[in-house]
Amino acid sequence: MARRRHLIAYDIRDPTRLRRVAKTMEEYGERLQYSVFVCDLSRTELIHCRAAVEEQMHLTEDSVIIVDIGSLNGQQFTFVGQPLKLPSNGVRIL
Numbered sequence: 001m002a003r004r005r006h007l008i009a010y011d012i013r014d015p016t017r018l019r020r021v022a023k024t025m026e027e028y029g030e031r032l033q034y035s036v037f038v039c040d041l042s043r044t045e046l047i048h049c050r051a052a053v054e055e056q057m058h059l060t061e062d063s064v065i066i067v068d069i070g071s072l073n074g075q076q077f078t079f080v081g082q083p084l085k086l087p088s089n090g091v092r093i094l
Contacts, residue, residue: 002042002071003040003041003042003045003072004040004041004042004046004068004069004070004071004072005038005039005040005068005069005070005071005072006029006038006039006040006041006046006066006067006068006069007032007036007037007038007039007066007067007069008025008028008029008036008037008038008039008049008064008065008066008067009035009036009037009064009065009067010025010035010053010057010062010063010064010065011035011062011063011064012035012057012062013058013061013062014058014061014062017056017057017058017062020056021053021056021057021062021064022035024049024052024053024056025037025039025049025053027052028041028045028049028052029041040072046066050064050066
């Protein structure tokens with residue numbers, strides 16, 4: 001199944017939920033900034049990631065944005081200032 005690169009950012013209002021969501025996101029991707037992750041996921045993995053995050057968040061107070069930024073072959077990031085190391089293209093084994 002083809003993997004696609006996703007940028008996932010969140011705004012979680014409660015510190016306990018915030019820690020849980022961050023821990024969940026660390027299982028699916030690499031942290032770029034405090035509440036921003038880049039995740040190389042198959043469609044199935046994306047569904048599981050979203051479900052896991054939804055279980056941790058409060059849907060009327062918190063928000064998560066998932067942006068599909070395309071295939072793993074192209075570079076979709078432009079950094080201003082200190083560049084961050086992006087995950088390499090390839091399978092991630094947890």
